[in-house]
Amino acid sequence: MVTFTYTVWILLIPFLMFILLGLAGHKLKPKLSGLLGTSGLAVITALSYITAYLYFFQTEKIDGAFQKIIAYNATWLQLTDDLHIDIGVLIDPISVMMLIVITTVSFMVHIYSLGYMKGEKGFERYYAFLSLFSFSMLGLVLSTNIFEMYIFWELVGISSYLLIGFYYQKPSAVKASKKAFIVTRFADMGFLIGILILSFNTKTLDFITLTDPAGPAIAQGSGISFMGLSVMTWSMIFVYMGGVGKSAMFPFHIWLPDAMEGPTPVSALIHAATMVVAGVYLVARMFPIYALAAPAALDVVAYVGAFSSLFAAVIACTQTDIKRVLAYSTISQIGYMMLALGVSGYGGHEGLGYMASMFHLFTHAMFKALLFLGAGAIIHAVHSNYMNDMGGLRKYLPITHITFLIACLTISGIPPFSGFFSKDEILAAAFSHNKILFAIEYAVAGITAFYMFRLYFNIFWGEDTRYEHTPHEAPVTMTIPLIVLAIGAAVSGIIPFNKLVTSDSKAFESEIEWGIAVPSVLIGLLGIGIAYIFYGKKSSLPDRLAATFKYTYKWAYNKFYIDEIYLFITKKIIFRYISEPVAWFDRHIVDGTMNAIATVTQAVSFRIRGFQSGQLQKYVYVFISGAILLAVIFIYLWH
Amino acid sequence: MNTGVPLIYFLILAAIMFFAGVYGFLTRRNLITILMSVELILNSVNINFVAYNRYLYPHKLEGFFFSLFVIAVAASEAAVAIAIIINIYRRFTTINVEDVDTMRY
Amino acid sequence: MIANQIMFFLFSAVIIVFSILTVTSRKILRAAAYLLFVLVASAGLYFMLNYQFLAAVQLTLYAGGIVVLIIFSILLTSQINQKFEPVEWKKALFSALASIAGAFVTIITILDFKFSATAEAAKEVNMRLVGNSLLSVGKNGYILPFEVISILLLAAMVAAIVIAKKAGPKNPDPQTTKQE
Numbered sequence: 001m002v003t004f005t006y007t008v009w010i011l012l013i014p015f016l017m018f019i020l021l022g023l024a025g026h027k028l029k030p031k032l033s034g035l036l037g038t039s040g041l042a043v044i045t046a047l048s049y050i051t052a053y054l055y056f057f058q059t060e061k062i063d064g065a066f067q068k069i070i071a072y073n074a075t076w077l078q079l080t081d082d083l084h085i086d087i088g089v090l091i092d093p094i095s096v097m098m099l100i101v102i103t104t105v106s107f108m109v110h111i112y113s114l115g116y117m118k119g120e121k122g123f124e125r126y127y128a129f130l131s132l133f134s135f136s137m138l139g140l141v142l143s144t145n146i147f148e149m150y151i152f153w154e155l156v157g158i159s160s161y162l163l164i165g166f167y168y169q170k171p172s173a174v175k176a177s178k179k180a181f182i183v184t185r186f187a188d189m190g191f192l193i194g195i196l197i198l199s200f201n202t203k204t205l206d207f208i209t210l211t212d213p214a215g216p217a218i219a220q221g222s223g224i225s226f227m228g229l230s231v232m233t234w235s236m237i238f239v240y241m242g243g244v245g246k247s248a249m250f251p252f253h254i255w256l257p258d259a260m261e262g263p264t265p266v267s268a269l270i271h272a273a274t275m276v277v278a279g280v281y282l283v284a285r286m287f288p289i290y291a292l293a294a295p296a297a298l299d300v301v302a303y304v305g306a307f308s309s310l311f312a313a314v315i316a317c318t319q320t321d322i323k324r325v326l327a328y329s330t331i332s333q334i335g336y337m338m339l340a341l342g343v344s345g346y347g348g349h350e351g352l353g354y355m356a357s358m359f360h361l362f363t364h365a366m367f368k369a370l371l372f373l374g375a376g377a378i379i380h381a382v383h384s385n386y387m388n389d390m391g392g393l394r395k396y397l398p399i400t401h402i403t404f405l406i407a408c409l410t411i412s413g414i415p416p417f418s419g420f421f422s423k424d425e426i427l428a429a430a431f432s433h434n435k436i437l438f439a440i441e442y443a444v445a446g447i448t449a450f451y452m453f454r455l456y457f458n459i460f461w462g463e464d465t466r467y468e469h470t471p472h473e474a475p476v477t478m479t480i481p482l483i484v485l486a487i488g489a490a491v492s493g494i495i496p497f498n499k500l501v502t503s504d505s506k507a508f509e510s511e512i513e514w515g516i517a518v519p520s521v522l523i524g525l526l527g528i529g530i531a532y533i534f535y536g537k538k539s540s541l542p543d544r545l546a547a548t549f550k551y552t553y554k555w556a557y558n559k560f561y562i563d564e565i566y567l568f569i570t571k572k573i574i575f576r577y578i579s580e581p582v583a584w585f586d587r588h589i590v591d592g593t594m595n596a597i598a599t600v601t602q603a604v605s606f607r608i609r610g611f612q613s614g615q616l617q618k619y620v621y622v623f624i625s626g627a628i629l630l631a632v633i634f635i636y637l638w639h
Numbered sequence: 640m641n642t643g644v645p646l647i648y649f650l651i652l653a654a655i656m657f658f659a660g661v662y663g664f665l666t667r668r669n670l671i672t673i674l675m676s677v678e679l680i681l682n683s684v685n686i687n688f689v690a691y692n693r694y695l696y697p698h699k700l701e702g703f704f705f706s707l708f709v710i711a712v713a714a715s716e717a718a719v720a721i722a723i724i725i726n727i728y729r730r731f732t733t734i735n736v737e738d739v740d741t742m743r744y
Numbered sequence: 745m746i747a748n749q750i751m752f753f754l755f756s757a758v759i760i761v762f763s764i765l766t767v768t769s770r771k772i773l774r775a776a777a778y779l780l781f782v783l784v785a786s787a788g789l790y791f792m793l794n795y796q797f798l799a800a801v802q803l804t805l806y807a808g809g810i811v812v813l814i815i816f817s818i819l820l821t822s823q824i825n826q827k828f829e830p831v832e833w834k835k836a837l838f839s840a841l842a843s844i845a846g847a848f849v850t851i852i853t854i855l856d857f858k859f860s861a862t863a864e865a866a867k868e869v870n871m872r873l874v875g876n877s878l879l880s881v882g883k884n885g886y887i888l889p890f891e892v893i894s895i896l897l898l899a900a901m902v903a904a905i906v907i908a909k910k911a912g913p914k915n916p917d918p919q920t921t922k923q924e
Contacts, residue, residue: 609744610744612742612743612744613740613743613744614739614740614741614742614743614744615736615737615740615743616736616739617664617665617666617736617737620664620665621665621838621839621842624661624665624842624846625842627846628842628845628846628849631849631853632849635849635853643745643746643748643749643752644748644749644752646859647854647855648752648756649789650854651851651854652756652759652760654847654850654851654854655760655763655847656759656760656763656782657847657850658843658844658846658847658850659760659763659764659766659767659843660763660767661839661842661843661846662767662839662840662843663766663767663768665835665838665839665842665843666767666831666835666836666839667767668828669772669822669828671772671814671817671818671821671822672767672772672775674814675766675767675775675776675779675814676766676767678779678783678806678810678814679763679766679767679779679782682782682783682786682806685786685802686786686789689789689790689793689795689798690793693793693794693795694859694861695859695860695861695862696861696862697861697862697864697865697866697867698862698864698865698866698867699867699884700867700869700873700874700877700884703795703798703869703874704877704878704886704889706798707798707801708889708893710801710802710805710806711805711893711896711897712893712896713806713810714805714806714809714810714897714900715896715897715899715900715901716900717810717813717814718813718900718901718904719900719903719904719907721813721814721816721817721904721908722903722904722905722907722908723907724817724821725817725820725821725908726907726908728820728821729910734821734822
């Protein structure tokens, strides 16, 4: 038996690094603090790979299933006899997989940032926050119980807030960070309510007990019903609300595009590869409950995922800020993962969707981080976020060009890159479960290929825009992560996820279903073809098309006015009809009472201030008379 | 112990002395004379302690030591009070208690 | 017996008369002298009660120390010849009323109260006993109040110096300079 106690260090090292860089960072040279943060990450990356190797290949399986191992556990809060909050480390297939994803991407981003953030003010602060984020994200995936996960969930929220608002002198960044924090906070409220309902009914917070398919928790919760649905379903829907917020699914997606105000490596790490998939991870973590006790909640997951992926893909086609295109693409891809979870069953080949979702999470982390880092390199070279300022860059940025192309092919699902495999599994799972959802996802696959290659052709082909400075290839610290991630994106498709990460931890057989794979590749190629016709050469076709579908285009360009609807609801309805009366009440009734008390006190004080004459002997006179009076009262009159 | 003088006499004497001190405290305007009144008050209390000790608990020494300590406290009080009076004199050029009313409303 | 009574009445007459003179005299130095008489008479009372040590302390500390201190401060702050203005009759009346009422209540209470003495034998108060009690930590020891008093005296000494000290040239008190 292999012991995993050392995995505690995977959590502690980034935390200590955060403390060190946060407290002493300004005393160190910026370069040194960057190197310190990066080397800390290097250590935990190594530890994570060792853990993965030991867990998947050296640990004995029981009944052909990977065991859940509690590597470390300490009771933190004993609430009642059987309900307690622990802090610990849980090792199981998905947490180990997430370890790999997080440490790899985070390590790459650390290296990349050495070049990208060079010379920025607050360089050490940036690395301190990155360490904090790594710590919280790793804590989130390694949590042994749902409450510990909630704590780390909020910690990733706060580190995301800090990093989005890294350029805190920029008003738009401040606004975006507040928006991200408030929207996710609002969703987390649902998560907390879900946790409370869940723990109240099952008397446990522990993941292993909760998700044991034969365990008491699932049976207990599903028995009681409330408003037509079982309590388990309600709590799972509330828990999913937290996931919707963190993963930027519709209708809580509005914070993610704005979050692109943060530094680009941060977008790659937090808002593409790791934090935003926390929602997917949450559903996967609770999956046995969803699948066995709350199928209605699972349907919600599927439909929200499907709708978000279509919705975001359409918006992505119209945006011109390259980071925003990628942000919407992220929403769309996470929608894919949610959908895959939603159409999955529990155990064996039924659990294909679960496996596909985790698989896509893995490949997506690689290629989306690559896309963002590539976009960072482009922005670094051009000093602009907008497509219109780019064009013909393939001559100037050869490495970025190749890696970006690989990423685009991957996300479009073109073999032999990894996206092809994971997307194929998702489509297969959807096809066997629900034909409508399959149709939506099939269309989204085409749209994805279209908008990704629209981006690609606009940036690297087309006319050579006149640049003020000749764009130059990024420094080596930035190109190495690009190359590493490009290799990861290209080849991670061969990882046999059906043997490693499955819904019941047992391996099952699955093969590429050519009946689905071939059409999906075809529609991907179709999307690429259309993009080439539109943007490969100078052409007026896109403009004419936009003019024809003027209203549709305008709607999509303005993101279907979702932000405006939120603003309308908050400003026009909540502020005017709830907040203003409350404010009036506060100002006039509550404050009025206080002011009245103050006024009365003051008036009385003016009357009686003559007592305070400053004449010592008057005071003494009053004191003596009072003392005599009291003596008389108590000795003679009291009886 | 019978000295031929009852305890009551001592107590009445002390009471008269005490209220003479109180009268002085209330009427005098010079801070030093006020201090003298305070000394009178303290002394009357001492007489009470000693008389109680001698008449009621002759086998103990509580009252004796208490008056000893009161004398010590009176000494330190007088020292500090006079220091304060001198400082007041320096600041206001008077030690008339009615003129020192900076702390009024 | 008789001698004791005569002594007591003599002392108490001195105390009462000079107490009242202390608080009514219009010349400050005379008031101080009257206070001295009162304190000496109290020492006589202590002698009468067989507390010789206390009487000695009263004489040296009170009569000798405090009164001299008071006279010094009078010399520093007042003109000796100056006569106080007579007290306002209203103030005098009310103060006298309060004092007499207080004395009345006290004396009534004393007269009402039944004091009961213990039957135990009296203790001879000699210097050895006083010294031992003051420094003893045992049952009848007074080491704690003794130490507290010593700290208090030290603190009073320091405080008196600090308060009475003139503000140095480095840190001139604005109000002092303005007033003087």
